[in-house]
Every structure is written in C-alpha cells, then in structure tokens.
Amino acid sequence: MTCHLCSGACSGADLTALLAPELTWLWKALAAAADRRGDEALTRGPAVTVTIPASPAQRAAAAGLIGGRPLAPGQRRRLDLNELTTALTIRGPALTPGAVAAHACGRRLAEKARARAEQKASGDRLHHQLQARAEAWPEHVRELVEPATAFARLHSLGWITRILNTPDPDALLNQAIEVAGRLPRPGHRIDRRTLVPGDPHALDGGPLPALVLALAQSSGTTPRSAWARLGVDYDNLLGGLLITGVTPKGWQIPPNATFTVPPRELAEIAWESPPTAGTWVFVTENPSVLAAASSQALVDDTAETPRVICTAGTPSQVECAAIGALADVGWRVAIRADFDPAGLAHMRALLAAAPTAVPWRMNAADYESVAQHGAIKLRLQESDSPWDPHLAPAMKAHSAHVYEEDLLPLLLTDIAAGAPVAPAGQHPAADASHSRLGAE
Numbered sequence: 001m002t003c004h005l006c007s008g009a010c011s012g013a014d015l016t017a018l019l020a021p022e023l024t025w026l027w028k029a030l031a032a033a034a035d036r037r038g039d040e041a042l043t044r045g046p047a048v049t050v051t052i053p054a055s056p057a058q059r060a061a062a063a064g065l066i067g068g069r070p071l072a073p074g075q076r077r078r079l080d081l082n083e084l085t086t087a088l089t090i091r092g093p094a095l096t097p098g099a100v101a102a103h104a105c106g107r108r109l110a111e112k113a114r115a116r117a118e119q120k121a122s123g124d125r126l127h128h129q130l131q132a133r134a135e136a137w138p139e140h141v142r143e144l145v146e147p148a149t150a151f152a153r154l155h156s157l158g159w160i161t162r163i164l165n166t167p168d169p170d171a172l173l174n175q176a177i178e179v180a181g182r183l184p185r186p187g188h189r190i191d192r193r194t195l196v197p198g199d200p201h202a203l204d205g206g207p208l209p210a211l212v213l214a215l216a217q218s219s220g221t222t223p224r225s226a227w228a229r230l231g232v233d234y235d236n237l238l239g240g241l242l243i244t245g246v247t248p249k250g251w252q253i254p255p256n257a258t259f260t261v262p263p264r265e266l267a268e269i270a271w272e273s274p275p276t277a278g279t280w281v282f283v284t285e286n287p288s289v290l291a292a293a294s295s296q297a298l299v300d301d302t303a304e305t306p307r308v309i310c311t312a313g314t315p316s317q318v319e320c321a322a323i324g325a326l327a328d329v330g331w332r333v334a335i336r337a338d339f340d341p342a343g344l345a346h347m348r349a350l351l352a353a354a355p356t357a358v359p360w361r362m363n364a365a366d367y368e369s370v371a372q373h374g375a376i377k378l379r380l381q382e383s384d385s386p387w388d389p390h391l392a393p394a395m396k397a398h399s400a401h402v403y404e405e406d407l408l409p410l411l412l413t414d415i416a417a418g419a420p421v422a423p424a425g426q427h428p429a430a431d432a433s434h435s436r437l438g439a440e
Contacts, residue, residue: 005108006099009041013092018100022061025053027104030079034098038113042098043085047078123160126173127151133177140185144230145215159214166207176211179203183216184231192232224263224316236264241319244294245307246281246326247272256305258294266322273329280419281307282360283323284411285314285337285346286404293415306415314346320353327356334360334420336411339367339395339402344384351387360420361410364390367402374400 002008029050034042042048050066052059054073063070065087066077081097088095102109134147154160163169175196184190196202203209209223218226224234240262247253248261249270261269274281284290293306311319314337326333335350335357337343351357371394378396385391395401404411414420 005102005106006040006096009094009096009099010092010103011094013095015091015100015103018088018091019104020061022055022058023065024104025058026050026062026065027101030097031101031105031107031109034101034109035112038110038117040098040102040109040114041096042081042101043096044081047080049076049078051076119161119164122164122169123155126160126163126169129170129173130154130177133174137177137181138185141181141183144183145180145217150215153217154211154214157214159211162207163211172207172211175202175208176215179208179212180215186231189231189233192227192234195232222314222316224318228317236267237262239263239312239316240266241315241322242287242290242310242312243308244290245305246309246331256294256297258290261322263316263318266318269322269325271326271329271331274331277330278332279307279330280332280334281309281326282411282415282420283309283311283333283335283350283357284404285311285343287312289404289408289411292408292412296412296416304418307418308415311346314342315349317349317353320349323350323357324354327354333357334414336360336362336404338404339371339391341378341380341384344380344392348384348386358420359387360414361407362391363388364394366407367391367394368398370406371395371398371400371402373398376400 003010030042030048033048034040037045039045052062052071052073052075059071059073065084066079067083068077071077079097084097085095088097088100098109130151131147134142134145134150137145137147151160154163163172166172179195182190182195192203193200203212213219213223213226213230216230218229224239227234240260242258242260244256244258248265249272251272253259282293287310290306290308290310293308297304297306309323311323315323323333323335333354333356335347335354336359337346337350339362347359347362351359376399378399380392380396382389382392
C-alpha cells in the first residue's frame with residue numbers, strides 16, 4: 001500500500017535513526033520550506049536555511065546530515081538539497097528530505113499548494129468543457145452569452161469555486177450549458193418548466209437555475225424578473241399580489257375577503273375605480289401588515305374594509321406594473337417596504353412603475369424612530385433612497401435593518417384612517433408633500 005505521507009518514497013527505508021527526537025527541529029524546518037515552495041520532495045532547488053539549536057545532542061544528531069564545518073549554537077546554515085538527498089539514500093533508495101520531514105511531522109507536506117494546483121487543473125477542465133460545449137449553442141444564444149468570455153465572467157463571480165464544491169461539477173456545468181442552449185430566440189417565450197426535458201422541477205431550486213442566469217448575464221429584483229429578461233416564463237400561476245379592499249374589474253369579491261391575483265391575471269389587469277376620487281390604497285411588502293389590518297377590521301364592525309395590497313417580498317415587473325395601473329383609474333397609492341437594501345430596491349422599482357405613488361412612513365425620521373444600533377455592514381449611498389436622500393445614510397450609520405412589523409401600530413393607524421400620515425419630526429429635506437397627506 002502506498003504511504004499516505006510521502007507517496008511511497010519511504011518504501012524499503014529504515015527511518016528509525018532519522019526520526020529520533022533530536023532531529024525533529026531539522027525536519028520541521030524542512031517541512032515549513034516544503035509548504036512554502038509547494039514541493040513535497042525537496043530534492044532540488046535553492047538551499048534551505050536553518051538555525052542550529054543550542055542542544056549538544058540535537059547538534060550531534062544533525063552532524064551527519066549537515067556537511068561542512070562543525071555546527072555552532074545559533075548559527076545559520078544552508079542545506080544543499082542535492083547533498084542531503086544523497087545522504088538520505090543510505091537509509092532508503094527513494095528517500096527524499098521531504099519524505100522524511102513528512103514522517104517526522106506526521107502529515108503530508110505542501111497540501112495547500114497541491115490543492116491549488118488541483119483546483120486550477122479542475123478549473124481548466126471546466127473552462128475547456130464550457131468552450132467546447134458552448135460552440136454548439138444556437139447563434140442567438142452565443143450572441144447572448146459569448147462563449148469566449150463566459151468562463152472568465154463565471155470565475156469573477158465566484159461561480160467556478162461554487163461549481164467545484166458540488167458533488168458532480170462536470171454534470172452541473174453540462175446541465176447549465178444545455179439549459180442555456182434552449183433559451184428562446186428574441187421575441188419568443190418558453191415555460192421555465194420545459195427547459196429541462198423530463199424534469200419540470202429541475203430549475204425550482206439549487207445551484208442550477210442561478211448558474212444558468214449567471215451564464216446568460218441576466219439579473220433582476222426576483223428570479224421571476226431575471227428569467228423574464230430571457231424570454232422565460234417563470235411561473236404565471238404562483239405568486240402575485242395579496243389584496244383586500246381593491247377589486248379587479250369585473251371580479252365579484254365578498255366583502256372583507258383577502259385574495260390573491262396571480263401573475264397570469266396581473267399581466268392584463270384592469271382595476272375597478274375607487275369609490276370616491278382620491279381614495280388611498282396601501283401597498284406593503286409583508287403579509288403580516290395586511291393580516292393585521294384585516295383582523296383589526298373584523299374586530300370593529302363599523303370599520304371599512306382596509307384597502308391593502310401586499311407584494312409578499314420584492315415585486316416582479318408584472319406586479320410593479322399592476323400597482324402602477326391603480327393610479328391610472330384614480331387610486332392614490334401609498335407604498336412602503338422594509339428598511340433594508342432589498343426594501344430600498346423594492347421602493348425604487350415601485351416608484352419607477354408608479355411615479356405618482358407616495359412613500360409611506362419610509363423616510364429617515366420613520367427609520368430612526370425605531371432603529372437600534374446594529375453591526376450589519378450596509379453599503380448604501382444617497383441615491384439608494386431617492387425619495388429621501390437622508391434615509392440611506394441614516395441606515396448606514398445605524399448599521400441595522402428595520403422591518404415593517406416594527407412600525408405596525410402606526411401603519412395600522414394610517415390604514416384605519418384611510419390616508420397615510422407623516423410622522424412628527426420628519427426630516428426637513430424630505431418631500432414636503434408628505435406632511436399634508438393626512439389633510440388632503
């Protein structure tokens with residue numbers, strides 16, 4: 001059986017004298033050199049410099065291995081690796097300085113260098129695999145992905161390491177290449193569940209869908225929007241908007257009912273007009289806000305049905321457009337999200353789709369009224385909260401997220417009142433119109 005420490009260099013050797021405790025200092029110095037150089041044999045290359053120990057016994061034990069003048073305590077001596085290798089062959093025909101050092105230290109030498117070399121070889125294999133297989137892509141996919149630069153892009157995003165850490169890297173990359181090759185031509189669409197023949201759930205989770213999106217350079221606020229950019233329908237039945245108090249045109253909804261409008265219906269949504277001009281609808285990120293508002297209305301028989309729409313996370317492009325369409329039929333729209341980077345992106349997406357919408361309790365004063373100091377490193381700048389340039393710096397200064405539930409009593413008060421009300425102490429640089437919302 002091959003030795004796991006030195007790959008068999010110790011075969012037929014007598015290591016007893018070489019592994020005496022008095023020589024441990026020498027082999028440790030050589031092991032350190034082997035690790036630095038990435039050379040587990042140490043039979044050639046620059047001499048290794050060692051410091052001679054003070055112990056007479058240690059110096060005497062090394063005298064036969066370190067030639068030249070007598071060894072003196074504290075002296076720096078250079079070991080010629082060729083000469084040392086020759087001296088070791090007396091104890092074993094294949095012995096090397098590195099092999100003896102590995103046995104003395106009880107471990108394989110140069111492991112990190114070997115791991116780096118193996119990872120590079122594996123990465124080179126994946127590079128060749130990607131380039132060779134990508135050449136078979138249809139022309140429209142090659143224009144989208146560009147095989148010559150695809151590997152470098154994946155490497156810069158950390159994907160090569162992630163692929164190599166999966167149980168079967170070759171299979172994962174091959175499957176991602178095959179899926180990318182089935183992306184539709186511009187102007188055409190395909191159901192995501194048909195991209196992997198025989199396995200409609202292959203792109204539901206795990207590294208494969210994210211790898212395909214990275215290959216195709218597609219990103220979005222949600223996986224749904226990222227796939228949509230590629231002409232792939234993520235799923236037009238699941239997800240959508242949770243709603244109470246607002247009705248799609250022609251729908252018959254029981255009073256106080258909460259219901260979901262799926263993406264398929266949102267794509268062509270038409271809303272009923274508000275009961276009176278300028279009636280507010282509140283858009284939230286988290287279902288807990290809608291649930292609390294509905295429960296509060298059920299307890300109070302005299303309360304009107306709350307008008308709340310919940311995106312249940314960051315909205316897709318279809319959902320943003322559907323919310324924007326509310327203003328087209330006369331609704332006034334108040335929007336908010338969590339105070340975290342995703343929530344700010346959520347707000348920017350909604351404001352782009354609904355320019356007349358009003359940020360609702362979503363400024364620096366609102367944040368600071370409940371924020372604690374944390375330890376989250378937030379890389380934010382003023383442009384991340386364009387409706388209030390003071391908000392992002394405040395979040396960065398506090399290093400903490402704040403969630404909608406932290407403001408729930410205030411949010412429920414606004415919903416029950418039927419209009420968003422700006423809090424006291426609003427930063428003077430924020431949109432001055434907010435302070436008038438409750439009176440309009």
